[in-house]
Amino acid sequence: MVQQISFIHAADLHLDSPFKGLAHLPESIFRNVKESTFEALDRLVQTAIDKNVDFVLIVGDLFDNEKQSLKAQVRLRRAFEQLQRYHINVYLSYGNHDFINGNIHPVTYPDNVFIFPEEKVSYFTYKKDGEEKAAIYGFSYENRSVTAQKATEYEPVSDRIPFHIAMLHGSLHSNTNHDTYAPFHLSDLTRKDFDYWALGHIHQREVLKEEPKVIYPGNIQGRNRKETGEKGCYHVELSETDTKATFMPLQSLQFNELRVDVTDCVELHQLEAKIQAEIEAYTKHSGAQLLDITLMSSQSTLQQWHDENMLDDVIELVNETFIHQTQWKYIYRWTVESRISDIDSELAQGEHFVSELIRHADGADVKTYVNDLFHHKQARKHMESISNGEALTVKNKAKQLLVHELLKNGGD
Numbered sequence: 229m230v231q232q233i234s235f236i237h238a239a240d241l242h243l244d245s246p247f248k249g250l251a252h253l254p255e256s257i258f259r260n261v262k263e264s265t266f267e268a269l270d271r272l273v274q275t276a277i278d279k280n281v282d283f284v285l286i287v288g289d290l291f292d293n294e295k296q297s298l299k300a301q302v303r304l305r306r307a308f309e310q311l312q313r314y315h316i317n318v319y320l321s322y323g324n325h326d327f328i329n330g331n332i333h334p335v336t337y338p339d340n341v342f343i344f345p346e347e348k349v350s351y352f353t354y355k356k357d358g359e360e361k362a363a364i365y366g367f368s369y370e371n372r373s374v375t376a377q378k379a380t381e382y383e384p385v386s387d388r389i390p391f392h393i394a395m396l397h398g399s400l401h402s403n404t405n406h407d408t409y410a411p412f413h414l415s416d417l418t419r420k421d422f423d424y425w426a427l428g429h430i431h432q433r434e435v436l437k438e439e440p441k442v443i444y445p446g447n448i449q450g451r452n453r454k455e456t457g458e459k460g461c462y463h464v465e466l467s468e469t470d471t472k473a474t475f476m477p478l479q480s481l482q483f484n485e486l487r488v489d490v491t492d493c494v495e496l497h498q499l500e501a502k503i504q505a506e507i508e509a510y511t512k513h514s515g516a517q518l519l520d521i522t523l524m525s526s527q528s529t530l531q532q533w534h535d536e537n538m539l540d541d542v543i544e545l546v547n548e549t550f551i552h553q554t555q556w557k558y559i560y561r562w563t564v565e566s567r568i569s570d571i572d573s574e575l576a577q578g579e580h581f582v583s584e585l586i587r588h589a590d591g592a593d594v595k596t597y598v599n600d601l602f603h604h605k606q607a608r609k610h611m612e613s614i615s616n617g618e619a620l621t622v623k624n625k626a627k628q629l630l631v632h633e634l635l636k637n638g639g640d
Contacts (some may be wrong), residue, residue, distance in 0.1 A: 294330020
């Protein structure tokens with residue numbers, strides 16, 4: 229008889245996320261946003277029950293903060309109790325956000341929950357019908373930062389156990405877009421004799437390797453404009469001959485970006501209709517959405533409407549259309565892509581002040597201007613590092629704003 233098990237691989241629940249920068253949302257929308265991580269947790273539990281899995285893996289950062297609220301801990305305990313009623317075990321580790329020494333008032337979880345107790349790699353053995361089926365390996369962060377190469381500590385314990393599954397909350401050495409914790413090279417994992425590597429820490433889901441499977445499931449609920457699209461977990465079916473991993477969406481709502489070309493809009497009411505149509509087409513059957521809209525036009529009309537503060541009313545009217553729907557949509561952020569970008573290359577060839585400004589901006593490194601901010605003792609606690617792509621976006625928008633203001637009204 230072929231040996232097989234199934235499990236849910238999740239990570240980065242970030243329960244109790246504060247959703248910074250979104251307090252300006254309408255009260256009803258913000259309530260939904262604040263509750264979204266808990267709704268995603270409920271969907272995770274229901275998915276595990278529906279799939280009749282043997283156990284659930286949660287690879288670090290169950291909470292957003294080391295000082296977890298009682299609400300978050302109680303909601304998580306209730307979720308584990310629900311899994312216990314269906315005889316589903318939970319194996320969890322703590323990460324850099326919810327490290328062990330930061331939580332001085334932990335809640336006791338039910339007996340089906342197995343927690344990796346320290347930074348030293350250890351393992352639990354999963355038994356089914358009295359037989360050892362899987363060895364599950366992992367560690368928890370004792371403090372906020374783990375810089376050691378923990379992957380070197382993982383070693384299978386026994387050939388008699390059919391499956392060996394490793395849980396690791398950390399990042400690739402080559403990943404410069406995130407804080408590097410428990411760094412590893414992919415070869416550090418694949419040369420070990422494990423059947424599955426369950427990763428956590430990176431919020432963008434990715435299959436790093438097919439054989440053996442090395443997977444980041446991403447977080448279960450997007451929390452800001454950088455965490456767009458579907459979020460969830462993987463349902464894994466592991467046998468002696470095959471490994472099948474299927475992504476399961478769990479998010480309560482999605483953050484998404486939408487670019488709308490409004491070049492053909494010559495009147496404001498046309499702009500409203502155009503945005504509504506684009507949203508309806510883009511978000512059809514996709515659930516509740518928080519949208520970051522970029523309006524584009526090769527005509528000067530759009531920039532004029534923006535300068536005269538007329539676009540706020542248009543966005544408000546569009547939001548009023550969608551906000552009361554069951555699967556609501558809401559534009560929480562919007563920008564205008566200036567027409568100046570179309571003539572940058574032409575202006576840059578001149579010998580006047582604007583040309584010199586464009587050339588200087590093109591050669592500038594945004595990161596050198598914000599380094600002090602990211603190294604500030606207090607500010608860096610509340611900020612994520614800026615990627616090269618984000619730095620380029622900031623630079624282009626700043627350049628467009630400067631050039632537009634200089635050329636407004638014919639440059640007078």
